[in-house]
Structures are given as structure tokens and as C-alpha cells.
């Protein structure tokens with residue numbers, strides 16, 4: 001049973017750009033630090049969903065799922081709780097002409113909306129309503145509960161990291177190039193911050209997966225019930 005992944009982060013950018021017509025900036029000053037842009041980060045946590053489409057073999061070998069492979073008696077995953085995150089960004093930029101004909105651009109304000117949701121996988125080989133089913137649901141509920149405590153902390157982790165990454169200007173040959181460069185800067189910083197949150201979340205989630213917790217279904221439902229599911233799943 002067990003844990004956890006923040007999936008692909010899709011960033012969509014909406015943009016307002018303006019090239020200032022004031023005196024040209026100094027070319028050698030461009031690329032350096034700017035006053036930090038206005039940055040707001042919001043996390044939307046969606047209600048958890050259940051997924052019965054995948055089998056034991058598929059869940060067990062999925063390297064994106066943080067199952068406790070280090071656990072001495074870990075052999076397979078019959079349930080997994082995963083977190084998916086998608087990001088939406090909106091940002092504005094401003095630029096100035098440089099004396100050499102190029103331009104200097106920077107982000108003036110940005111908004112990041114991160115949507116996070118928890119998906120509970122229960123292996124398709126487990127009969128609905130069986131003892132093992134109930135045990136897996138009970139166990140995964142602990143992961144879901146922890147996600148609900150962790151998700152509100154996500155914005156606080158993302159904000160300072162992204163702010164540090166976008167607090168400098170870039171040299172560009174055109175507004176289009178500036179848009180590409182700054183957009184990449186913002187999305188890369190957001191992805192990295194979300195990955196960092198993911199690692200912290202996975203580490204917290206794996207604390208739930210103790211050896212005692214992991215052997216509970218076998219104790220409560222019996223070795224035979226668990227073996228029957230593994231048999232049904234076929235070779236791993």
C-alpha cells in the first residue's frame with residue numbers, strides 16, 4: 001500500500017507586456033537583480049478521488065509512486081495514495097531598450113495557482129467490500145488525511161523559491177524572445193519548488209508506512225486472503 005507522487009506540472013502563461021519608452025537602460029546592468037516582483041501563490045486542494053483501474057503489478061513497479069521499497073518485507077503495493085499537481089501562471093513583464101539595440105526585460109508581477117489533488121489507487125484484483133479492501137481503504141485514508149494537512153503549506157514553500165528565481169532581468173533581442181526567456185524562468189522555478197514540496201510530502205507520507213502498518217492486512221484478513229490477491233495479479 002502506500003504513497004505518493006506529484007505528477008506533471010502544466011504551466012499556462014497569460015501575459016501583459018510593455019516596452020517602456022524612457023531612456024535606454026545600461027546594457028551591463030541588465031541581467032542583474034531587480035526589486036522583487038509582486039508574487040501571489042494560491043493552492044487549490046481538490047477533493048480526493050478513488051481509482052480502481054490499475055493492478056498490483058502496475059502499482060508495484062511504478063517508479064513514480066513513493067512506496068516503501070526500503071521496508072524489509074515490502075514486496076508489492078495493493079494500494080497507493082498519489083498527489084497530482086498542476087500549475088497555472090499569469091505574469092506581466094516590462095522592458096527597456098538597450099543602447100546596443102537589444103532590450104532588457106523583467107517580470108513585474110506574477111500569480112501562480114497550484115491545483116493539487118489526491119488520488120487513491122486500490123488494486124483492481126481486490127474484491128470491493130472484502131476484508132482486504134476495507135483495510136486498504138482504512139490505510140490510504142491516513143495518507144489522504146496527511147495530504148490535507150500538507151497541501152495548505154505548499155504556497156509558503158513555493159513563494160520564496162520562485163521569488164528568488166524571478167528577481168532579475170534578462171537581455172533579449174525582442175519582446176517575443178523576452179517572453180520565452182521569462183516564461184521559462186518562471187515555469188522552471190515553479191516546477192522545482194513543486195518537486196521540492198513533493199519530496200518533502202513523500203518523506204512525510206512514508207513515515208506512515210511502518211513495518212507494523214504494512215503487515216496489518218495480513219494479520220487482520222489472513223495470509224491466505226492476501227496471497228489469493230497476489231496470485232490473481234500474476235507475475236510481478
Ligand SMILES: [Zn+2]
Pocket residue numbers: 001002003139140143208209
Ligand atoms: Zn501507505
